[in-house]
């Protein structure tokens with residue numbers, strides 16, 4: 185038998201250990217992706233076999249931190265799916281504008297590109313001053329990066345195209361200062377953001393919001409965990425607030441679906457008062 | 461004879477026409493579910509699904525997360541997501557790094573399918589200018605599945621099938637015009 189393959193049974197042992205030892209519960213994550221990530225880390229770090237890998241994870245906190253950083257999928261982009269951001273501009277922000285104060289939560293924000301995208305939209309709608317954007321993620325490393333607001337310059341052309349397609353009319357480069365290969369985003373944007381680690385599996389609701397975005401996070405969760413997280417969002421959302429998901433995610437099969445109505449064809453739902 | 465349980469088709473540049481003729485041959489009532497991993501440009505969005513369904517009459521749908529894999533269906537990987545297969549025969553979507561500059565990646569889906577369906581996999585690699593698919597085919601073979609490669613001499617862009625053949629060979633190397641008949645043959649009811 186190949187000792188360089190992590191068996192699905194072994195993965196279950198490992199997840200059990202992490203639960204007891206560190207209180208991090210990955211047992212309701214979709215297995216195929218989790219298995220692929222764990223397998224990748226196992227190969228990357230040259231373990232001689234599963235026993236050694238398991239022992240290291242049980243006894244080395246620092247290595248466990250690396251595990252969390254490496255098995256989470258942190259790929260993200262600014263203004264990804266420009267059509268989605270176009271709808272935010274045209275349909276959602278005008279409604280949020282009627283509130284005296286706007287609170288937005290980006291759950292699973294990774295390195296923050298999505299939060300900076302939102303801040304740009306709010307600024308252009310003249311709403312940034314009365315807004316607060318919370319960005320949370322399970323992975324502490326990406327949260328540190330998000331706080332800095334520094335992204336590779338090499339990405340800016342792509343983002344600038346997304347920006348134009350999302351209905352942006354300014355010069356996208358006016359939002360950052362480029363220095364060698366890095367682009368630092370404006371402190372007027374960063375000033376309205378609060379970043380923190382938060383685990384959707386185990387942590388509580390921490391505020392009430394008018395808009396919650398959780399994009400491309402739920403695809404990694406099994407249905408029961410999705411349902412729990414939807415309840416957390418429902419609890420954290422004001423009446424008539426909005427919940428936005430990734431382009432391949434849906435509220436359709438969730439226990440809260442009855443209280444929500446989809447806005448147009450984008451993956452945005454509005455919380456309505458009564459079920460039905 | 462061993463009956464296939466899942467047909468995988470991986471294609472890139474120059475593969476759309478072949479895919480259309482293969483799916484025309486598949487038609488309705490095919491014995492295996494079919495998963496198509498096609499490299500494509502995001503800007504085409506979902507029109508590809510419409511194109512295939514009007515041109516071939518197969519029951520096709522773009523994969524949604526957690527969807528069960530059912531016979532009689534043709535599943536298309538959505539743009540910009542990798543597609544993985546769970547032990548319980550449902551799909552998972554994944555937004556991790558591109559593999560071979562591609563998302564969806566043929567390697568990712570083929571490896572995952574091989575893990576779950578083992579010897580029940582029949583996998584095809586078609587025209588393309590990229591090495592995606594070669595590793596996936598190796599895993600399909602390692603798990604006892606059946607591998608088919610479009611004859612590079614007849615492929616619009618020979619590089620991708622060539623890479624498979626260089627790495628490991630294939631159970632069948634089929635010229636373009638024979639592919640529909642071969643694919644149809646695999647899906648005859650037992």
Ligand SMILES: C[S@@+](CC[C@H](N)C(=O)[O-])C[C@H]1O[C@@H](n2cnc3c(N)ncnc32)[C@H](O)[C@@H]1O
Nearest residue numbers: 256258260292294321322323383384385399400
């Ligand atoms: C693919 S990224 C999505 C980033 C961004 N929302 C987007 O759509 O581009 C998924 C993020 O979810 C985070 N995540 C995974 N499990 C989580 C959990 N239990 N609680 C909070 N965040 C989690 C990962 O660390 C990762 O940064």
